[in-house]
Amino acid sequence: MENRPQWGTRAGFILAAIGSAVGLGNIWRFPAVAYENGGGAFFIPYLFALLTAGIPLLIMEFTIGHKYRGSSPLSLARMNKKWEWLGWWQVAVSFVISTYYAGIIAWSGSYAFFSFGEKWGKDPEGFFFGNYLKLAETPGDIGGIVPGVFWPMVLVWGVTFFVLLKGVKKGIEVASKIMIPTLIVLFLIIVIRALTLDGAAQGLDAFFKPNWDTIADPKVWVAAYGQIFFSLSIGFAIMITYSSYLPEKTDLTNSAFITGFANSGFELLAGIGVFAALGFMANQANVPVSEVVAGGVGLAFVVFPRIISEFPAFNGFFGFAFFTCLVLAGLTSLISIVETYVAGVQEKFNISRTKAVLVGGGLSALLSILIATRGGLYFLDAADYFINQFGVALAGLVEVIAVVWVMKELKNLQNHTNEISDVSVGTWWRFSLGIITPVVLGYMMVQNLVTNIKENYEGYPTSFLLYSGWGVAVAAIIIGIVLAAIKWDKDITIS
Numbered sequence: 001m002e003n004r005p006q007w008g009t010r011a012g013f014i015l016a017a018i019g020s021a022v023g024l025g026n027i028w029r030f031p032a033v034a035y036e037n038g039g040g041a042f043f044i045p046y047l048f049a050l051l052t053a054g055i056p057l058l059i060m061e062f063t064i065g066h067k068y069r070g071s072s073p074l075s076l077a078r079m080n081k082k083w084e085w086l087g088w089w090q091v092a093v094s095f096v097i098s099t100y101y102a103g104i105i106a107w108s109g110s111y112a113f114f115s116f117g118e119k120w121g122k123d124p125e126g127f128f129f130g131n132y133l134k135l136a137e138t139p140g141d142i143g144g145i146v147p148g149v150f151w152p153m154v155l156v157w158g159v160t161f162f163v164l165l166k167g168v169k170k171g172i173e174v175a176s177k178i179m180i181p182t183l184i185v186l187f188l189i190i191v192i193r194a195l196t197l198d199g200a201a202q203g204l205d206a207f208f209k210p211n212w213d214t215i216a217d218p219k220v221w222v223a224a225y226g227q228i229f230f231s232l233s234i235g236f237a238i239m240i241t242y243s244s245y246l247p248e249k250t251d252l253t254n255s256a257f258i259t260g261f262a263n264s265g266f267e268l269l270a271g272i273g274v275f276a277a278l279g280f281m282a283n284q285a286n287v288p289v290s291e292v293v294a295g296g297v298g299l300a301f302v303v304f305p306r307i308i309s310e311f312p313a314f315n316g317f318f319g320f321a322f323f324t325c326l327v328l329a330g331l332t333s334l335i336s337i338v339e340t341y342v343a344g345v346q347e348k349f350n351i352s353r354t355k356a357v358l359v360g361g362g363l364s365a366l367l368s369i370l371i372a373t374r375g376g377l378y379f380l381d382a383a384d385y386f387i388n389q390f391g392v393a394l395a396g397l398v399e400v401i402a403v404v405w406v407m408k409e410l411k412n413l414q415n416h417t418n419e420i421s422d423v424s425v426g427t428w429w430r431f432s433l434g435i436i437t438p439v440v441l442g443y444m445m446v447q448n449l450v451t452n453i454k455e456n457y458e459g460y461p462t463s464f465l466l467y468s469g470w471g472v473a474v475a476a477i478i479i480g481i482v483l484a485a486i487k488w489d490k491d492i493t494i495s
């Protein structure tokens with residue numbers, strides 16, 4: 001396409017890529033994963049995963065988008081018509097994630113305001129599941145819309161639409177330039193405050209204390225690769241889409257290194273901040289840090305409110321700042337996933353960006369109402385787990401195998417990035433993508449399949465998991481195949 005949108009500056013592109021990468025995974029997933037998988041010792045597998053999978057894949061995705069100048073489906077179709085479906089599969093996975101990601105951002109938004117006056121009172125757990133989410137008794141039970149979640153969600157979608165309608169340069173780039181620096185400043189304030197609380201040192205001790213016994217355990221290595229994969233937003237179609245908006249002469253390899261290290265830097269910062277705060281909480285309650293460690297929804301909406309209530313001063317401000325960080329980290333990621341299907345649909349049917357945003361985003365916004373019901377949390381939990389294991393990670397695995405071994409494209413991509421980048425990629429890159437990544441991800445996939453067939457995730461009923469877990473993951477593949485079977489608009493050049 002002649003008038004493809006373009007980033008205004010390379011810094012703008014990098015900020016948008018960092019915006020996508022830095023998300024809830026950095027703040028509430030990384031600290032707990034690192035702690036559970038060897039603490040200080042986890043940094044070895046983690047760094048190894050970053051250098052042998054994270055950054056190499058990021059370079060590969062940047063190069064694909066840049067070389068083929070299209071959304072993930074268009075780029076893959078241009079690479080080889082037979083693999084277009086893989087691009088649509090990734091887009092479908094992103095679509096699913098966007099439906100529930102918006103929900104978590106909405107909760108965080110509510111909690112930013114609940115922080116003033118500590119609306120959760122003495123029982124944050126009861127407040128979150130009962131008063132706020134009004135969670136249904138049984139998984140699968142929908143039980144009506146919860147207005148307290150629904151309206152903030154409308155607002156989240158409103159902002160997302162606003163940014164996406166403005167386009168790549170005036171929308172996504174500008175939003176990233178505002179949100180990412182704000183996020184970093186606010187987060188630094190919180191981390192510094194956390195580090196000066198009583199008990200912070202115990203928290204850091206618990207976080208960094210290396211447990212060397214774990215290092216030989218394959219589980220730990222799988223956890224490291226899983227974290228890197230999810231955290232860098234690879235296998236989602238996002239990075240291919242974003243790099244397709246780059247001008248012709250751009251240092252791709254360097255951009256990937258900056259994005260990768262910035263994301264890991266933010267993760268480390270979050271680990272320090274979260275564990276300093278957990279140390280403070282353990283100290284207040286006079287229990288060991290190990291007893292208060294949490295991750296995910298529980299960390300953000302149960303443990304953190306507790307910590308904030310115990311703050312010596314300015315509780316409202318620090319609570320507001322923390323939840324605003326979640327909102328900012330989440331919004332930039334949400335924008336990036338929605339952009340994958342906006343771009344895909346726009347190109348496939350040759351429609352205007354506005355139409356693509358309204359139709360694609362509109363459909364996702366509509367479906368996300370499910371998350372604002374009394375059964376929303378169960379759907380979110382099951383869909384999130386399954387779409388990550390058998391969507392993101394599996395599509396990523398298929399992507400490397402297809403590009404390296406089936407289409408044998410690695411050499412072409414290598415030449416492409418080396419021509420325009422300062423640092424050349426060579427043996428390390430090809431070995432990482434050709435051997436290490438497929439082997440580790442393949443092993444991870446088999447393990448995951450076996451575990452999930454043997455026992456039901458979270459002990460949920462099988463029937464519930466069949467449609468909200470397995471069903472969602474399989475549906476994404478089917479949607480991918482169906483969309484690939486539709487003809488491209490006659491004005492789009494595939495080869």
Ligand code: PHE
Pocket residue numbers: 020021022023024025026097101230231232233333334336337
């Ligand atoms: N990379 C994000 C994180 O670490 C995850 C993500 C990005 C999820 C984009 C969805 C969409 O949290």
Ligand code: NA
Pocket residue numbers: 020021022023025026230231232233263
């Ligand atoms: Na991340």
